[in-house]
Amino acid sequence: MSVDTYRPGLEGVPAAKSSISYIDGRQGILEYRGIRLEELATQSTFLETAYLLIWGQLPTKEELKSFQHDIRYHRRIKYRIRDMMKCFPESGHPMDALQASAAALGLFYSRRALDDPIYIRNAAIRLLAKIPTMVAAFQLIRQGNDPVQPCDDMDYAANFLYMLTEREPDELAARVFDVCLLLHAEHSMNASTFSAMVTASTLTDPYAVIASAVGTLGGPLHGGANEEVLTMLEEIGSVENVRPYLEKKLENKSKIMGFGHRVYKVKDPRATILQNLAEQLFEKFGRDVYYDIAIELEQAVEEKLGAKGIYPNVDFYSGLVYRKLGIPTDMFTSIFAIARVAGWLAHWKEQLGENRIFRPAQLYVGMHDRPYIPPKERT
Numbered sequence: 307m308s309v310d311t312y313r314p315g316l317e318g319v320p321a322a323k324s325s326i327s328y329i330d331g332r333q334g335i336l337e338y339r340g341i342r343l344e345e346l347a348t349q350s351t352f353l354e355t356a357y358l359l360i361w362g363q364l365p366t367k368e369e370l371k372s373f374q375h376d377i378r379y380h381r382r383i384k385y386r387i388r389d390m391m392k393c394f395p396e397s398g399h400p401m402d403a404l405q406a407s408a409a410a411l412g413l414f415y416s417r418r419a420l421d422d423p424i425y426i427r428n429a430a431i432r433l434l435a436k437i438p439t440m441v442a443a444f445q446l447i448r449q450g451n452d453p454v455q456p457c458d459d460m461d462y463a464a465n466f467l468y469m470l471t472e473r474e475p476d477e478l479a480a481r482v483f484d485v486c487l488l489l490h491a492e493h494s495m496n497a498s499t500f501s502a503m504v505t506a507s508t509l510t511d512p513y514a515v516i517a518s519a520v521g522t523l524g525g526p527l528h529g530g531a532n533e534e535v536l537t538m539l540e541e542i543g544s545v546e547n548v549r550p551y552l553e554k555k556l557e558n559k560s561k562i563m564g565f566g567h568r569v570y571k572v573k574d575p576r577a578t579i580l581q582n583l584a585e586q587l588f589e590k591f592g593r594d595v596y597y598d599i600a601i602e603l604e605q606a607v608e609e610k611l612g613a614k615g616i617y618p619n620v621d622f623y624s625g626l627v628y629r630k631l632g633i634p635t636d637m638f639t640s641i642f643a644i645a646r647v648a649g650w651l652a653h654w655k656e657q658l659g660e661n662r663i664f665r666p667a668q669l670y671v672g673m674h675d676r677p678y679i680p681p682k683e684r685t
């Protein structure tokens with residue numbers, strides 16, 4: 307391997323072949339299994355889309371019914387997992403709690419042959435079903451309350467909002483939340499998916515695969531950006547302050563959270579759909595001042611950085627939607643994780659189909675033949 311072929315961050319280096327999702331970053335197109343995101347967002351549901359991603363095609367009516375039934379059946383978590391979560395510090399970040407809890411699931415469900423389709427299906431169902439329950443449980447536990455049991459009469463998204471708020475959610479809020487999950491379900495070879503695939507390639511258990519992806523998603527350059535966007539909008543505080551704030555940030559060469567993308571050089575199609583969802587919520591529940599700040603910031607960033615291909619990414623408007631749904635800011639990335647489990651599982655399954663352990667090379671730039679100096683001779 308030579309210095310010429312080295313690409314920091316593996317930028318542009320194909321690390322796998324995949325038929326799960328396709329992005330055209332110049333035209334702002336995203337497809338899941340060949341279907342445009344816009345079509346799925348208006349006509350499908352998160353669970354149907356998760357099925358599409360994992361098994362490659364839209365389910366028949368019967369397949370969907372049985373999938374939804376199995377997810378409902380597996381939503382509950384073992385009391386030992388709840389008890390373990392009660393020992394986590396309340397000040398801990400929800401993503402750390404989720405990573406630990408997802409990994410802990412592996413203690414309860416035995417490792418079986420990864421070529422057994424029943425094992426694959428059951429693991430996928432358990433993870434999709436239990437992760438939202440664990441996210442909601444940690445939120446209640448850290449507030450000093452007992453977690454709420456899942457409600458068998460509610461769909462996936464409505465049930466999550468119910469477990470979080472202990473109230474039956476508004477119909478629009480539940481539909482908007484379901485679309486948010488669908489929009490975040492998959493996004494080709496991003497950092498957390500790569501992390502899931504590297505872990506999967508060792509043929510370890512699927513709970514370890516998801517736990518490693520959760521850990522990767524948490525960083526501010528990846529899923530963690532949605533939390534930072536809201537913090538930034540709060541810090542800006544008013545529409546008048548947008549441009550002075552931006553000037554200062556750019557002078558300091560700081561990144562503006564929620565903008566820019568390795569692949570998209572136009573506005574992320576997910577950001578466009580999320581902005582529309584935010585507007586639907588504002589129309590029903592009242593406009594949010596942070597939305598006006600966000601619109602002004604988008605305009606100002608486009609003027610300054612549009613030529614470089616820096617536009618809003620998925621994280622820019624998602625926080626405003628979650629805020630309106632009453633979700634605390636430090637839970638935003640966990641919501642992203644609930645959705646992305648579908649994509650991670652799809653890549654896990656695809657990886658197992660043609661597995662080769664990831665073992666890239668490195669360019670060694672260190673020293674050679676150094677003598678060992680005993681401690682007493684070191685200065």
Ligand code: CMC
Binds near residue numbers: 562567620621
């Ligand atoms: N604000 C200001 N300038 C930016 C930004 C930004 N958000 N993003 C990129 N740039 C500039 C950067 O300074 C550089 O300029 P120059 O060529 O003059 O040095 C140029 O654009 C290329 O930037 P880069 O950091 O080399 O691009 P990248 O492909 O490595 O980074 C990114 C992509 C998403 C890490 C980056 O745009 C970023 O840090 N954005 C802010 C954090 C964020 O919103 N992350 C969420 C990403 S989308 C969801 C997800 O993947 O989870």
